[in-house]
Amino acid sequence: MIQNEIDQIQINITKPECEYYDVMGGSHRHEVKVHDHGSVALVDCMPRLAPVGQTADFSIVQAARVSYGAGTKKVSEDKGLIRYLFRHQHTSPFEMVEFKFHCVMPVFIARQWIRHRTANVNEYSARYSVMPDKFYHPKVEDVRKQSASNRQGGEEQLETKTAEEFLAYLDQVESSYKTYNELLDKGLSRELGRIGLPVSVYTEWYWKIDLHNLFHFLKLRMDSHSQKEIRDYANTIFALIRKIVPVACEAFMDYSYESIKLTRLEIEAIQTGKPLNTTNKRETDEWEQKRKLLNIPAPVVPQTNTTTTPPTESK
Numbered sequence: 424m425i426q427n428e429i430d431q432i433q434i435n436i437t438k439p440e441c442e443y444y445d446v447m448g449g450s451h452r453h454e455v456k457v458h459d460h461g462s463v464a465l466v467d468c469m470p471r472l473a474p475v476g477q478t479a480d481f482s483i484v485q486a487a488r489v490s491y492g493a494g495t496k497k498v499s500e501d502k503g504l505i506r507y508l509f510r511h512q513h514t515s516p517f518e519m520v521e522f523k524f525h526c527v528m529p530v531f532i533a534r535q536w537i538r539h540r541t542a543n544v545n546e547y548s549a550r551y552s553v554m555p556d557k558f559y560h561p562k563v564e565d566v567r568k569q570s571a572s573n574r575q576g577g578e579e580q581l582e583t584k585t586a587e588e589f590l591a592y593l594d595q596v597e598s599s600y601k602t603y604n605e606l607l608d609k610g611l612s613r614e615l616g617r618i619g620l621p622v623s624v625y626t627e628w629y630w631k632i633d634l635h636n637l638f639h640f641l642k643l644r645m646d647s648h649s650q651k652e653i654r655d656y657a658n659t660i661f662a663l664i665r666k667i668v669p670v671a672c673e674a675f676m677d678y679s680y681e682s683i684k685l686t687r688l689e690i691e692a693i694q695t696g697k698p699l700n701t702t703n704k705r706e707t708d709e710w711e712q713k714r715k716l717l718n719i720p721a722p723v724v725p726q727t728n729t730t731t732t733p734p735t736e737s738k
């Protein structure tokens with residue numbers, strides 16, 4: 424019965440008013456290698472077709488015009504509209520663009536990545552399949568020293584001798600793969616066998632996300648506070664999408680990634696020329712960084728007089 428009703432529904436297929444092209448150039452995979460065994464491949468996107476002479480950015484404008492009404496159709500004004508939407512955080516039009524990636528990365532990076540809950544994910548299952556014999560093994564020049572200023576990070580290169588010791592330790596850990604394989608051959612379940620493997624082992628997933636949430640991910644993971652290894656993946660993703668939505672990506676750089684947020688206390692410090700009105704050291708340090716970047720002169724702190732002048736005797 425319901426089948427009949429559905430069969431009666433008439434679908435009108437409209438011919439496009441202008442010529443459209445495939446924004447991925449007819450390819451099903453735009454791939455970039457990352458590190459030793461990793462990669463990011465853009466495998467699909469929405470919109471996949473764009474009017475000739477425009478980029479997939481057109482889809483953001485199309486969605487925005489539903490709320491703003493039909494405006495002028497000039498590309499330059501479309502750019503202005505996208506930049507306005509970004510500046511004023513009118514985010515929903517950016518959700519109309521979507522990207523699907525196939526990503527191959529070590530488990531320790533996947534753990535950071537998966538914290539971004541607004542994507543759709545399908546990961547390789549180590550319960551169904553044998554984990555590959557692939558491990559993230561940095562080059563000696565990529566082994567970093569623990570940062571003194573950032574407890575979560577490493578910045579400078581570690582001296583060669585200790586770096587080599589670390590790499591020898593990784594060799595030893597990776598050799599456990601042989602035992603993993605032997606035990607699977609003896610009948611151990613894959614779901615338990617995997618638990619002895621290190622977090623440097625590679626996994627992979629399909630990851631689909633809309634542009635608004637992708638920009639949120641990129642803002643956090645392209646940032647210098649993020650671990651270098653995930654930053655390399657985030658930078659790669661940005662390079663892949665910039666070709667598809669260049670106008671939105673430029674707005675992201677201008678108004679998000681390379682912008683600075685000022686707090687009320689910081690605005691007050693600029694207006695009054697006084698030091699930041701707080702005793703919190705971290706907040707003061709953050710303000711110092713911004714002040715230097717913005718070339719704002721240091722406040723003149725009144726000198727406290729430490730030399731005691733003897734009181735003049737009254738005559």
Ligand SMILES: Cc1cc2nc3c(=O)[nH]c(=O)nc-3n(C[C@H](O)[C@H](O)[C@H](O)COP(=O)(O)OP(=O)(O)OC[C@H]3O[C@@H](n4cnc5c(N)ncnc54)[C@H](O)[C@@H]3O)c2cc1C
Nearest residue numbers: 535538539540541542575636639640643644646648649650
């Ligand atoms: C440099 C760095 C260091 C970090 N260190 C740590 C750490 O030490 N320990 C740790 O546990 N995590 C750490 N994280 C992870 C961090 O706390 C976030 O979990 C992660 O960055 C994802 O951010 P998000 O929740 O904003 O993103 P998404 O999950 O992508 O969400 C995007 C936005 O959607 C909204 N949203 C999504 N889901 C919900 C929800 N359920 N409820 C309400 N709002 C929602 C929020 O506004 C959120 O900002 C770190 C992240 C970075 C970048």
